[in-house]
Ligand SMILES: Cc1cc2nc3c(=O)[nH]c(=O)nc-3n(C[C@H](O)[C@H](O)[C@H](O)COP(=O)(O)OP(=O)(O)OC[C@H]3O[C@@H](n4cnc5c(N)ncnc54)[C@H](O)[C@@H]3O)c2cc1C
Ligand code: SF4
Ligand code: SF4
């Protein structure tokens with residue numbers, strides 16, 4: 025395999041969404057020769073689809089906001105399973121990261137006094153989401169893309185070569201990470217266009233590959249979300265944490281079938297939209313859980329007053345964290361109060377004037393009009409839960425984004441920890457920027473600490489990676505030929521039905537059995553045609569990642585015998601404080617099988633605990649934790 | 663409701679290719695991309711097509727449907743009658759890679775020729791102040807999802823390959839217009855550069871670009887024409903011309 029195309033860089037960023045681009049900018053600014061690799065065209069990564077906004081406590085709309093309040097909201101949203109250090113860094117650094125985007129040319133919507141406007145969102149105490157209408161992700165990715173171009177132009181002026189220090193390899197898929205003695209030495213990839221292989225030699229790799237939801241049938245995610253980064257990390261020796269926590273966004277489209285799952289932004293509710301069942305009842309008032317009682321309005325009148333006077337009224341329960349709203353919708357539909365197409369009604373038409381709806385929610389207006397023949401300024405939408413985001417991911421060090429494998433870093437949706445058991449809306453885009461930058465810094469520090477000789481790419485690893493990638497073209501000696509599309513459909517159905525929004529022990533055991541069978545069949549997948557832009561082949565290669573990650577999700581979900589955030593067990597319906605500080609971690613054993621282990625969550629520092637009322641902490645922490653708290657620090661938990 | 667639809671899809675690569683007929687199931691509410699996906703899953707597993715969001719947000723699935731530049735994910739099957747043959751072909755202005763996938767690198771090269779945003783000196787991050795009315799104009803252009811349908815339809819390069827080196831195309835005219843109208847961009851002479859370096863003069867305002875833009879951006883009325891007017895004013899108004907020269911020499 026010595027004839028394979030090769031490139032050498034200081035740092036390889038896999039993924040060109042918000043996290044990858046921000047990481048690459050930092051790595052390049054810190055002097056690393058950096059390559060960005062992505063499966064789609066430049067500027068098309070999943071981040072482009074984000075709608076509602078970026079959470080950052082700039083306090084432009086309500087000056088009471090601060091990082092402490094944002095930290096508190098994030099911990100509550102994640103039901104205290106968040107990595108507390110990550111939640112702290114995220115809340116503290118998000119405003120700087122958003123302001124920085126303006127220096128790159130971003131144009132957010134403005135407040136009357138000319139600052140960045142901020143909107144309300146579920147679980148955020150104050151209006152906190154910087155936004156551009158409902159196309160915030162587009163603004164974010166375009167801004168970062170254009171910043172990358174500006175850095176390339178600067179390099180071009182200096183050296184005559186635009187790609188001298190920062191180069192984008194678009195429509196290239198990484199299938200294996202390469203290591204030498206457990207340290208990163210590079211990555212193996214193929215050009216989607218030609219099917220040619222390419223090897224990148226680099227001592228530092230930053231994973232920014234996004235999520236996994238393409239393993240589920242009803243999802244808001246695109247084909248890219250096949251869990252590649254999670255699988256690459258596992259196979260390279262890193263760990264995955266919290267994989268049982270998968271977010272089902274409460275409002276996806278339910279009709280027509282071909283658009284089922286496409287997202288309806290939470291901004292619809294943040295801007296006044298309400299949820300009703302088939303009887304016309306605003307049912308969310310019936311679903312405020314104990315831990316949030318007292319923080320949400322108890323009557324429609326109070327909820328409606330909150331939009332005008334948030335300081336003296338409590339917020340509407342439609343703005344509870346996503347897991348609560350998704351479960352509520354699920355129950356309403358199950359109990360026969362759903363819409364004709366199996367959702368509930370989301371209505372903004374009776375809440376805002378038509379022109380205001382079109383101004384604030386242009387792409388939602390467009391989306392429903394074009395795809396469902398529904399005019400959201402005149403009639404309600406039908407919505408239901410859709411698989412949206414994975415809270416779990418690669419286990420990283422909070423400050424440096426480093427994984428357990430030297431030279432391997434992870435940031436963005438592919439990394440785990442920040443969001444605990446449930447992510448608040450808007451906290452992903454800010455996550456991408458905060459930890460994308462930190463990953464770039466982490467990689468720069470790591471590379472400068474290396475001795476002269478870097479870890480080497482071994483020929484036999486390249487050979488092996490090439491054979492694995494070509495396997496689907498060879499017919500199996502035994503058994504039937506399998507079609508990758510069929511296996512994918514069966515996997516999606518399995519995860520949807522058996523490891524979905526409400527989980528039961530028996531079903532997850534069955535899911536694991538089915539996954540074993542699918543894994544066996546996956547080895548017999550055969551693809552037609554040749555290597556040039558062949559989607560059947562691409563899917564065949566993505567399948568092994570989806571199957572591996574699905575297994576991790578099912579194993580962790582079976583193990584956690586409680587309900588918390590994005591993990592709801594019908595057979596263990598309550599949150600259990602004894603699980604509060606337990607992380608479930610997946611790793612490979614020496615035979616290459618996934619093993620699940622329990623690890624303790626890092627302790628929450630006393631000064632961070634002190635940000636909460638003691639009465640609130642008692643809802644989450646064990647007796648033991650509480651008793652340790654008070655004598656040591658009388659200030660904590662005031 | 664579902665029926666058997668007739669489709670003709672262009673299959674091939676840069677060497678050779680042609681239209682291939684398919685009969686495929688079409689269901690209520692579907693878009694052309696759904697049908698292409700069904701073809702992949704049932705009859706043509708190696709049929710190449712780009713897509714990501716399936717909701718008109720990413721601009722990946724651009725192709726031509728019955729000869730019109732369209733997003734495949736936003737073209738409803740209900741716009742055709744069940745007995746109509748629907749023809750799907752790749753963007754004509756760019757070289758075919760395979761089937762419906764074209765080489766759009768032209769656009770990424772042009773993007774790198776447009777000078778980037780130049781931030782105001784001495785304004786710290788967090789201190790940027792801009793009024794909504796002033797950012798609104800540039801925001802319209804920033805809605806662009808880079809589907810390149812406007813680039814595909816523009817006759818300047820669709821029918822005249824030789825113009826490509828000198829012509830940035832409508833997508834990048836509005837990129838220039840966006841920066842030109844950005845309240846805090848400090849670079850001078852963007853509209854003039856559009857004319858002198860990026861081929862604005864080749865545009866004869868046919869408005870085909872505006873017609874195909876899935877984001878409804880008024881490319882010509884709000885972007886191209888105001889820049890053309892400004893350039894013309896400067897060229898013919900001796901005072902403005904002199905002023906701009908003196909101003910530039912001083913900075
Ligand atoms: C419809 C929708 C709306 C959303 N709205 C919001 C919102 O309003 N606010 C918010 O905070 N969050 C929102 N989210 C969540 C948020 O958009 C995502 O979590 C976030 O964009 C993920 O960014 P990322 O940088 O981690 O990855 P992505 O943007 O997904 O990028 C992943 C990149 O990795 C590349 N990649 C993957 N695998 C490989 C491989 N094997 N080889 C090479 N490259 C690879 C991909 O090509 C891509 O470039 C939304 C999500 C969806 C789906
Ligand atoms: S208006 Fe100008 S840019 Fe637009 S299609 Fe016509 S010639 Fe091309
Ligand atoms: S301006 Fe409109 S048509 Fe042109 S690339 Fe952008 S979104 Fe597409």
Ligand code: FES
Pocket residue numbers: 712713714715716717718719720721722723724733734735736
């Ligand atoms: S798939 Fe994104 S615009 Fe069509």
